[in-house]
Amino acid sequence: xxxxxxxxxxxxxxxxxxxxxxxxxxxxxxxxxxxxxxxxxxxxxxxxxxxxxxxxxxxxxxxxxxxxxxxxxxxxxxxxxxxxxxxxxxxxxxxxxxxxxxxxxxxxxxxx
Amino acid sequence: xxxxxxxxxxxxxxxxxxxxxxxxxxxxxxxxxxxxxxxxxxxxxxxxxxxxxxxxxxxxxxxxxxxxxxxxxxxxxxxxxxxxxxxxxxxxxxxxxxxxxxxxxxxxxxxx
DNA sequence: CGGCATCCTAACGGATACTG
DNA sequence: CAGTATCCGTTAGGATGCCG
Numbered sequence: 419x420x421x422x423x424x425x426x427x428x429x430x431x432x433x434x435x436x437x438x439x440x441x442x443x444x445x446x447x448x449x450x451x452x453x454x455x456x457x458x459x460x461x462x463x464x465x466x467x468x469x470x471x472x473x474x475x476x477x478x479x480x481x482x483x484x485x486x487x488x489x490x491x492x493x494x495x496x497x498x499x500x501x502x503x504x505x506x507x508x509x510x511x512x513x514x515x516x517x518x519x520x521x522x523x524x525x526x527x528x529x530x
Numbered sequence: 531x532x533x534x535x536x537x538x539x540x541x542x543x544x545x546x547x548x549x550x551x552x553x554x555x556x557x558x559x560x561x562x563x564x565x566x567x568x569x570x571x572x573x574x575x576x577x578x579x580x581x582x583x584x585x586x587x588x589x590x591x592x593x594x595x596x597x598x599x600x601x602x603x604x605x606x607x608x609x610x611x612x613x614x615x616x617x618x619x620x621x622x623x624x625x626x627x628x629x630x631x632x633x634x635x636x637x638x639x640x641x642x
Numbered sequence: 643c644g645g646c647a648t649c650c651t652a653a654c655g656g657a658t659a660c661t662g
Numbered sequence: 663c664a665g666t667a668t669c670c671g672t673t674a675g676g677a678t679g680c681c682g
Contacts, residue, residue: 441664442664453663455666455667474664478663480665480666481665482665
């Protein structure tokens, strides 16, 4: 589960689909920087896990739409919780990191 | 942030430290299967981010203890939320996966 | 006991080109 | 437009050995 959550694109795709169904190309544009391969791969994972539903329209040119399932929307809620926690505490983490790098600088100076 | 959460060992180390401070060796035994390298690496990340506090006792043989900071305990709370969400919904995901693999089997049969 | 340095491989993510 | 196949560089993670 954590593996899934930790996946960079999983988060972004779920967020992109929060406001409604989207076509493959629309997703590709929204997630600027994602390669077709990663997009498809991510969508396959999410589809397999019942988080995203895939609908194919048998027309030419091809048309495929993706949307969150109920489970997917539920997951989006969890991701929101994580996001709000982050907004609340990431400053602390940044402070800690800044302090940590300061100390290692001091160490260097002390040694030098 | 999600990268940190997605890290397998981060989760396990934080959980292991939930009930109190532990020595390096105790952690190594609790997290059966972790290599010394990964344990140290994980602890360094957590220490740098202000999630874990490291206390060194200048004795022989060396003694080092780790414990969660306030921020760390807070993070443990978030991990709990994630865990309870998982317990609630992972069965759904498993069902979805089982169904998905069933269908791919049917596909094979249909092709074969 | 705690921790670091080194080496190595397996896997992941990305770029590209191609198919229906 | 949607999706696949192939190649490749990077890197995460594991095994090993040495030091204070």
